[in-house]
Amino acid sequence: MATAAHDDHLLERDGANAQLDADLERARLGAGRVVLLGGEAGVGKTSLVRTFAARHEHEIRVVWGACEALFTPRPLGPVFDIVQRLDGFAVAPPTTAADRAGFFSALLEDLRSHPTIVVFEDVHWADEATLDALKYLGRRIDSAPSFLVLTFRDDEVGANHPLRQLLGDLPTATTTRLSLQPLSVEAVEELARRVEHSSRGLHEATGGNPFFVTEVLAGDGGDVPATVRDAVLARADRLSPGGRRLLDAVAVVPGSVEIWLLEVLAGEDFAHLAECLSSGMLIPTGAGVGFRHELGRLAVEHALTPDRRIALNENAFHALAAHPATEQDPSALAHHADAAGNGEAVLRFAPTAAQRAAAVGAHREAAEQYARALSYHATPDHDRLALLEGYSVEAGLTGRYAEALEARQRAVALARALGDRLRLGENLARLQGPTISLGLNEAAEEGSRESIEILEELPPGRELAFAYTAQGYLRMLSRDNSEGVRWGKRGLDLAVKARDADIEAFALNTIGTSYLMAGEIETGRPYLERSLDVAHEHGLPSRVANAYGMLASGLGEMYELEESERWAVEYIAFASARDLDTAYIRSWLAADLVYLGRWSEGTALAQELLVDDVSAITRITALVALGRVRARRGDPGVADVLDEALETALGGGHLQRLGHVRAARAEAAWLAGDATRTVAEAFAVYDLALEKRHIWFAGELAYWQWKAGALVDAPDWIAEPYAQQIAGDAWGAAAAWAARGCVYESARARADSGDEVLLRDALTELERLGAQPLALDVRQSLRTLGASVPRGPRASTRENPAELTAREVEVLALVSEGLQNAAIAERLVLSRRTVDHHVSAILRKLNARTRGEAVAAATQLGVLER
Amino acid sequence: MDTYVILRRSGWKDGAELGEAAERSTAEGERMSDDIAWIRSYVLEERDGRVGTVCVYQATSPEAIRRHAGEAVLPVDEIIKVVDTVLVRPDPVPSAA
Numbered sequence: 001m002a003t004a005a006h007d008d009h010l011l012e013r014d015g016a017n018a019q020l021d022a023d024l025e026r027a028r029l030g031a032g033r034v035v036l037l038g039g040e041a042g043v044g045k046t047s048l049v050r051t052f053a054a055r056h057e058h059e060i061r062v063v064w065g066a067c068e069a070l071f072t073p074r075p076l077g078p079v080f081d082i083v084q085r086l087d088g089f090a091v092a093p094p095t096t097a098a099d100r101a102g103f104f105s106a107l108l109e110d111l112r113s114h115p116t117i118v119v120f121e122d123v124h125w126a127d128e129a130t131l132d133a134l135k136y137l138g139r140r141i142d143s144a145p146s147f148l149v150l151t152f153r154d155d156e157v158g159a160n161h162p163l164r165q166l167l168g169d170l171p172t173a174t175t176t177r178l179s180l181q182p183l184s185v186e187a188v189e190e191l192a193r194r195v196e197h198s199s200r201g202l203h204e205a206t207g208g209n210p211f212f213v214t215e216v217l218a219g220d221g222g223d224v225p226a227t228v229r230d231a232v233l234a235r236a237d238r239l240s241p242g243g244r245r246l247l248d249a250v251a252v253v254p255g256s257v258e259i260w261l262l263e264v265l266a267g268e269d270f271a272h273l274a275e276c277l278s279s280g281m282l283i284p285t286g287a288g289v290g291f292r293h294e295l296g297r298l299a300v301e302h303a304l305t306p307d308r309r310i311a312l313n314e315n316a317f318h319a320l321a322a323h324p325a326t327e328q329d330p331s332a333l334a335h336h337a338d339a340a341g342n343g344e345a346v347l348r349f350a351p352t353a354a355q356r357a358a359a360v361g362a363h364r365e366a367a368e369q370y371a372r373a374l375s376y377h378a379t380p381d382h383d384r385l386a387l388l389e390g391y392s393v394e395a396g397l398t399g400r401y402a403e404a405l406e407a408r409q410r411a412v413a414l415a416r417a418l419g420d421r422l423r424l425g426e427n428l429a430r431l432q433g434p435t436i437s438l439g440l441n442e443a444a445e446e447g448s449r450e451s452i453e454i455l456e457e458l459p460p461g462r463e464l465a466f467a468y469t470a471q472g473y474l475r476m477l478s479r480d481n482s483e484g485v486r487w488g489k490r491g492l493d494l495a496v497k498a499r500d501a502d503i504e505a506f507a508l509n510t511i512g513t514s515y516l517m518a519g520e521i522e523t524g525r526p527y528l529e530r531s532l533d534v535a536h537e538h539g540l541p542s543r544v545a546n547a548y549g550m551l552a553s554g555l556g557e558m559y560e561l562e563e564s565e566r567w568a569v570e571y572i573a574f575a576s577a578r579d580l581d582t583a584y585i586r587s588w589l590a591a592d593l594v595y596l597g598r599w600s601e602g603t604a605l606a607q608e609l610l611v612d613d614v615s616a617i618t619r620i621t622a623l624v625a626l627g628r629v630r631a632r633r634g635d636p637g638v639a640d641v642l643d644e645a646l647e648t649a650l651g652g653g654h655l656q657r658l659g660h661v662r663a664a665r666a667e668a669a670w671l672a673g674d675a676t677r678t679v680a681e682a683f684a685v686y687d688l689a690l691e692k693r694h695i696w697f698a699g700e701l702a703y704w705q706w707k708a709g710a711l712v713d714a715p716d717w718i719a720e721p722y723a724q725q726i727a728g729d730a731w732g733a734a735a736a737w738a739a740r741g742c743v744y745e746s747a748r749a750r751a752d753s754g755d756e757v758l759l760r761d762a763l764t765e766l767e768r769l770g771a772q773p774l775a776l777d778v779r780q781s782l783r784t785l786g787a788s789v790p791r792g793p794r795a796s797t798r799e800n801p802a803e804l805t806a807r808e809v810e811v812l813a814l815v816s817e818g819l820q821n822a823a824i825a826e827r828l829v830l831s832r833r834t835v836d837h838h839v840s841a842i843l844r845k846l847n848a849r850t851r852g853e854a855v856a857a858a859t860q861l862g863v864l865e866r
Numbered sequence: 867m868d869t870y871v872i873l874r875r876s877g878w879k880d881g882a883e884l885g886e887a888a889e890r891s892t893a894e895g896e897r898m899s900d901d902i903a904w905i906r907s908y909v910l911e912e913r914d915g916r917v918g919t920v921c922v923y924q925a926t927s928p929e930a931i932r933r934h935a936g937e938a939v940l941p942v943d944e945i946i947k948v949v950d951t952v953l954v955r956p957d958p959v960p961s962a963a
Binding site for chain 1: 870927928929932933936942943944945946947
């Protein structure tokens with residue numbers, strides 16, 4: 001748009017040009033890159049990219065897509081523009097979220113097989129779905145010999161701008177950031193000299209902005225105008241009256257206007273098109289004509305009188321609406337209808353535009369289309385109800401929970417006033433989404449109760465299926481597990497009858513998770529796996545993610561750690577491929593690793609999460625993982641993390657979070673030698689854990705009370721290893737812990753035994769882990785028994801960088817003797833699968849490809865000598 | 867970064883072994899310079915005839931100290947956080963060893 005002069009050589013852009021050329025060279029060697037080209041409006045971003053493209057278009061394919069300054073841009077518009085220009089690209093534009101993933105990957109595949117420069121202009125205006133596409137491509141472009149250039153106005157991208165997230169998400173290693181600066185005094189003088197224009201006060205007035213400078217230099221040579229807008233209008237006023245009116249018509253269409261439409265809008269003024277083009281104010285674009293720069297369009301559009309603005313938009317609307325429905329772009333129609341103040345037309349097209357936007361994942365744009373429609377529709381009828389419902393869903397999906405809740409509450413009130421019991425019931429049940437996200441669980445409970453009351457009076461259908469399931473979900477969240485199962489099953493039954501796959505997957509998930517939380521792993525797992533299948537089969541990615549998430553977090557909470565770890569890894573792969581959030585499940589993975597005795601891996605992951613701005617529940621889980629390790633190592637900083645975890649967990653008041661936090665704090669107090677505080681922490685949520693029959697929380701809290709000599713009574717249903725320990729069966733508890741892979745807990749159980757052999761065994765394991773405080777206790781116990789106390793391990797063996805577990809060392813020793821897995825399984829009385837698992841863990845931890853390499857590495861580390 | 871004292875008791879057979887450890891520690895410290903900085907150490911003559919150290923480090927977290935120790939193969943008996951420093955005199959100049 002803004003060429004600083006009619007000269008191919010741009011002033012003061014040599015550095016940026018050289019950078020682009022160098023980056024392109026690297027991209028063409030196969031290491032694709034993203035260039036983020038920032039700068040204020042009119043600073044010459046497009047001009048720079050144009051000259052860059054012109055230098056290379058004879059040797060590499062170049063395609064362009066531009067984002068438009070519509071209030072609600074066409075979802076994926078710029079991406080569609082680009083694929084239209086890719087020869088042989090045959091994948092149809094997506095209409096659903098499920099198609100979208102395939103479309104993005106087909107596009108990436110195309111860029112992998114055909115070296116291409118892809119330019120996205122003005123991405124600060126991009127819709128949400130386009131931003132998703134850019135994130136998808138930007139994170140993977142390094143595997144293609146292609147080059148992605150994104151231009152944007154860096155001064156308009158504030159902290160909360162949607163583009164901000166994308167800028168942070170692009171990998172630094174493959175992203176170049178360029179920021180174009182305004183021209184210097186010397187460059188402005190040079191430009192003025194070229195057209196024999198005075199440069200007096202020019203730099204001062206224009207701030208060196210090339211577009212502004214060019215507009216002034218193209219003007220009448222009088223005083224320098226005070227603003228860009230004045231400069232543009234002064235230049236426009238030098239056109240003939242017909243040419244000037246033609247500019248008005250072009251200005252009401254953001255981006256560029258197609259020729260046929262301009263003929264309709266401009267009428268006889270269309271004859272002045274050549275004049276406008278030769279003046280340089282308009283330029284030809286792919287499909288029609290447009291302003292040389294958006295700043296020019298804005299200046300002219302703002303100068304329109306209200307009457308003329310309305311008339312032009314009304315004409316544009318009617319011209320576009322006269323097209324066959326299949327070719328209509330509802331977001332453009334809604335835009336012109338809105339600008340013309342034509343409410344009836346807005347209501348005809350905005351909801352369609354919203355649905356199309358939502359279908360491809362542009363939820364922000366969908367919410368805005370619903371909001372636009374709502375502003376024209378105040379009549380309390382069913383149409384308004386549908387708009388409120390749509391708005392609530394879309395606002396919720398973009399994280400605007402308070403707005404989502406308000407819309408839902410209005411929908412409830414309206415359905416009530418309309419006497420529509422079915423819609424009232426459903427809206428009450430759907431209060432759940434935003435209320436839970438806002439931590440207003442009581443409001444969710446109220447809505448759920450009333451929705452069931454109302455819907456049960458009506459013939460059963462998908463609304464009641466949802467209401468039952470939502471009630472089950474609430475019960476599951478507060479760990480009333482048998483109620484969670486009961487309501488979930490009622491919901492499931494109706495969902496299957498109503499053939500609603502989404503509610504079916506939701507119900508299966510609720511039932512499965514409720515069983516898991518009751519400790520009934522074998523019953524719960526198949527429900528979650530079925531939920532996963534149903535969600536996969538019907539293309540419901542968020543339900544797929546929920547199922548994986550529950551398998552990972554639920555099994556982790558139940559100390560099925562190795563299984564939890566496997567699901568977490570699967571989830572992370574699934575979610576990363578779709579750019580879904582992985583932080584919460586990664587926090588569970590950190591916890592799994594900690595309880596599996598892989599402390600360095602677990603704390604590194606937890607700390608990685610804590611540097612980022614993650615949700616409260618992610619933070620709590622990561623803080624607890626970190627706090628447990630610090631306490632067990634005797635390291636400083638325990639209170640820092642566990643105090644923050646408690647403070648954050650108290651906000652929600654749920655057992656699910658408080659159970660973890662209180663148990664970790666009780667352990668830390670015990671290891672710090674403070675029995676009083678141990679009891680206080682262990683009692684704090686004990687009653688709640690008993691009430692909810694949480695076998696692990698109740699078990700661990702009872703255990704700490706028992707250690708501190710304060711346990712009055714523990715029920716018989718608590719988790720096995722804790723029950724065994726409290727009953728004095730240290731050996732049995734140690735074995736139960738070892739079977740779960742919990743090496744520290746297993747050593748702790750042996751430390752409780754008072755048996756010299758078990759104590760020595762525990763000491764070896766604790767010193768290998770670096771569990772200083774408990775190791776000191778065990779040494780003391782051995783001394784009390786009158787046993788000789790082994791010296792501490794030597795430096796070379798004290799730290800085991802590979803973090804092999806005792807069992808893995810045992811397996812490795814047999815590997816070093818040349819035994820195959822079947823023979824090892826026989827020797828250690830383990831299943832073949834378990835040995836396979838241990839061997840692959842050993843290879844991974846030692847970073848070895850073969851068994852021979854593993855043995856060599858372990859010998860070098862001194863692991864095998866013991 | 868916070869300041870920490872790290873006890874490495876009887877970590878080495880003799881001064882020569884400690885010297886090698888110090889080289890590994892320095893090299894690893896360079897690699898992790900965003901997370902850890904070695905300030906100074908006092909070498910201890912231990913009762914068992916070996917040598918140990920008391921080290922002062924600055925680090926972003928105790929985990930960073932553990933990671934550094936793991937990579938450089940240094941023992942860690944205890945990590946203690948320093949909350950205040952009272953400087954009375956500069957460290958004495960080491961007598962000729």
